Amino acid sequence: MRHVRCFLTIARCGSMTAAAREMNSSQPAVSRSLAELEKLVGQPLFERGGRGLTLTEAGERLRRHLDPAVSQMEEGVRLAGGTAAVPRVSVGMLPNVARTLAMRSSVMFKEDAPDVDLELHWANVSELIVRLNRGEIDMLLGRLLSLEHMDGVSFEHLYPENIVFAVHHTHPFAARPDDVTLSEVGAELVVVPLAGTIIRRELDKFMTARGLARFRRQIETVSFEFTRSFLRETPSVAAIPLGAIRHELAEGELVKLGLSGEELVGSVGISFRSGRALSPEAARFAEVVRVVARDYA
Known part of the structure; x- marks a missing residue:
């Protein structure tokens, strides 16, 4: 069980040092436990790189089996001890x-x-x-x-849900939302999802299909709270999932522009x-x- 907990902790933390800290152990002890488990399995479970430890294919397969098994064992111990959790x-x-x-x-x-x-x-x-x-x-x-x-x-x-382009109701675009072009949006400061996120990939496909690599002036974030506040304070445009601004659209605080495309539908x-x-x-x-x-x- 020690080897299993050590393996899962390293997988979650991504480094020996962080795993040792979480387990209240030493790094040599954690490293030794991992080496013993890898010897038992017969192949490496992690790849060592500049960004820390990442699971190998064998490590990922092992993690998928051990994660739910450990959770079930912990629940079984609670049940056996008469301390079953509240539903x-x-x-x-x-x-x-x-x-x-x-x-x-x-x-x-x-x-x-x-x-x-x-x-x-x-x-x-x-x-x-x-x-x-x-x-x-x-x-x-x-x-x-x-x-x-x-x-x-x-x-x-x-x-289905669209990624939409939106502005504050005081923005000049709000007076003609259906006529605003992507080129006009490109001249503004635009808040977009952070690179690597699902919604950013959808936005990038939309942009690429229309011959644009990126907006000239943009802020990247995954905080929709920041995006909503930023729209209130600055004359900017945001590309954001509809679900994140439904309330503001319904209340008239924000206005949705007419730009759309199948790439923006998730x-x-x-x-x-x-x-x-x-x-x-x-x-x-x-x-x-x-x-x-x-x-x-």
């Missing part, structure tokens, strides 16, 4: 659904199941996928994940760990999500 549903959410699908589903679920604890986790996609694989979260709400994150993950489509849904059954409480939450999603379809 709990743990959900990961991406920023585009935090104020809409996740929020409304949470309200409806707690009204229906007040005695079930509900945990909502907000982190980057890679961290949420690690938690999903480990069984720490039951499902993930948000846009369809990129291919590198879909191994061992199943996705249930709920509704799928919003629920990501599950393939082959892992949901608890009755988690299945109940998933059904609530499906009901709420109908309003956005």
Whole structure:
């Protein structure tokens, strides 16, 4: 068990030093445990590089099997000791659904199941996928994940969602939203998703198809709270998922421009760990999500 916990901690932390710190151990001890496990497996489990330790293909296969197994063992120990936890549903959410699908589903679920604890986790996609694989979260709400994150993950489509271009209602573009061209947007300061994110890749495809590599003046961020505040304070344009600004559009604070394209349409849904059954409480939450999603379809 020591070797298993050591391996999973290194995989999560990405370095021997960080893993040793988390385990309250020494780096030589952690390194020794990993070496013993790799000898037992018969091949390396990590690649050593300038950016730390990354799982090899063998290491990734091992992690996918050990993560849920360890979670089940820990739950079994709690049950055997008579300390079973209160029924709990743990959900990961991406920023585009935090104020809409996740929020409304949470309200409806707690009204229906007040005695079930509900945990909502907000982190980057890679961290949420690690938690999903480990069984720490039951499902993930948000846009369809990129291919590198879909191994061992199943996705249930709920509704399509556009990336939209938006401005504050005081911006000159707000007076003629349907007539604004991409060239005009390109002359403005534009807030775009951070490089490497799912929505940035969709935006890049849209731009490339129209002969543009990037905006001349741009700010990159994954914080939609920053983007909304920035639009209020500056005469700028934002490329942002519709779900992140539904409230502001409905209230007239922000105005959506008429620019659109099939490259900007993504799928919003629920990501599950393939082959892992949901608890009755988690299945109940998933059904609530499906009901709420109908309003956005």
